[in-house]
Amino acid sequence: MVGIVVVSHSQKLAEGVVDIAKVMAENVPIVAAGGLEDGTLGTSYDRIHDAIESVYSEEGVVMIADMGGSIMTIEIVLEDMERENIVMLDCPLVEGAILAAVESKNGRNLEDLKDFVERARATKKLSD
Amino acid sequence: MDTKQLLAIIHAIAKKVEAEKDYLSQLDNEIGDGDHGINLARGFKAVEEKIQTFADKDIGAIFKGVGTVLVSTVGGASGPLYGTAFMKAGNVCKGKMTITAEEFTAALDAAINGIKMRGKAVEGEKTMLDALCPAYKAIKESIDGGKNLIDALTNGVDAAAAGVEYTKTIIATKGRASYLKERSLGHQDPGATSSLYMLQMTLKTLKEA
Numbered sequence: 001m002v003g004i005v006v007v008s009h010s011q012k013l014a015e016g017v018v019d020i021a022k023v024m025a026e027n028v029p030i031v032a033a034g035g036l037e038d039g040t041l042g043t044s045y046d047r048i049h050d051a052i053e054s055v056y057s058e059e060g061v062v063m064i065a066d067m068g069g070s071i072m073t074i075e076i077v078l079e080d081m082e083r084e085n086i087v088m089l090d091c092p093l094v095e096g097a098i099l100a101a102v103e104s105k106n107g108r109n110l111e112d113l114k115d116f117v118e119r120a121r122a123t124k125k126l127s128d
Numbered sequence: 129m130d131t132k133q134l135l136a137i138i139h140a141i142a143k144k145v146e147a148e149k150d151y152l153s154q155l156d157n158e159i160g161d162g163d164h165g166i167n168l169a170r171g172f173k174a175v176e177e178k179i180q181t182f183a184d185k186d187i188g189a190i191f192k193g194v195g196t197v198l199v200s201t202v203g204g205a206s207g208p209l210y211g212t213a214f215m216k217a218g219n220v221c222k223g224k225m226t227i228t229a230e231e232f233t234a235a236l237d238a239a240i241n242g243i244k245m246r247g248k249a250v251e252g253e254k255t256m257l258d259a260l261c262p263a264y265k266a267i268k269e270s271i272d273g274g275k276n277l278i279d280a281l282t283n284g285v286d287a288a289a290a291g292v293e294y295t296k297t298i299i300a301t302k303g304r305a306s307y308l309k310e311r312s313l314g315h316q317d318p319g320a321t322s323s324l325y326m327l328q329m330t331l332k333t334l335k336e337a
Contacts, residue, residue: 042167042203068303069205072246076199076208
């Protein structure tokens with residue numbers, strides 16, 4: 001299965017998103033990399049790096065992040081790791097994580113999963 | 129500039145950032161998430177702790193070491209931004225124990241391009257670039273015109289200070305402050321301010337050397 005890393009400035013938010021996604025796809029390799037080591041808000045290079053390693057397999061890893069510094073820190077981690085099968089998804093944090101978890105469980109490969117999750121980006125939350 | 133001077137500059141920046149951390153966070157509190165000073169101070173404290181491990185290295189390696197530490201310890205967006213800047217400057221100075229004024233200028237250019245690349249930002253968006261880009265322009269013109277590094281940096285610092293003032297007059301379109309739109313007007317950008325400090329400390333240290 002494709003691994004999933006949820007990155008947020010907040011440890012609680014990242015862990016909460018993982019909890020919600022896991023309800024839908026229990027055994028999927030999905031982990032949180034939120035906040036700084038001392039529990040304050042921010043994004044940690046080491047936490048992101050270690051989280052990727054913990055879910056990494058040949059099938060690859062997708063990164064889902066909140067914004068700003070999270071994205072930039074992930075970029076640097078990925079540049080340092082130099083592995084082509086780790087990619088960032090451009091999607092909302094909660095919906096994206098749930099979709100990615102379900103589709104990873106369904107056995108989609110990395111490329112299909114990225115495409116599927118990003119295409120769902122425009123889904124309306126409220127009906128007209 | 130030699131490695132000893134560079135280490136002294138980094139030390140001076142660390143001291144300045146620590147001294148101004150509450151002010152920088154206060155600026156950030158007005159238009160952002162209020163952590164710029166605390167984050168940068170944490171990053172440069174970590175740099176100070178690790179600086180011994182690359183103190184005998186070349187200028188490129190020192191810049192790179194500083195960048196790597198900032199990326200992994202700052203915690204806010206300024207970490208990857210300044211971290212990338214120092215690492216890119218390091219690439220330009222690879223293997224050199226001293227750098228000329230021209231090489232310093234090239235390193236600054238590489239650093240600024242690193243920030244632009246990482247932040248997908250340009251001048252005029254109320255960011256650190258609004259201090260750094262005018263500073264680079266002034267320094268480059270001064271060096272090309274035959275001035276020495278201290279005179280060039282004096283002009284650079286003046287241009288950066290004017291850039292910081294300019295950030296009060298523009299609306300933020302990058303970073304957390306962009307959520308405030310027009311309400312970001314009238315506020316000075318914390319990132320531009322910390323960039324000004326770095327240039328000021330570079331000048332001050334070189335003058336004292």
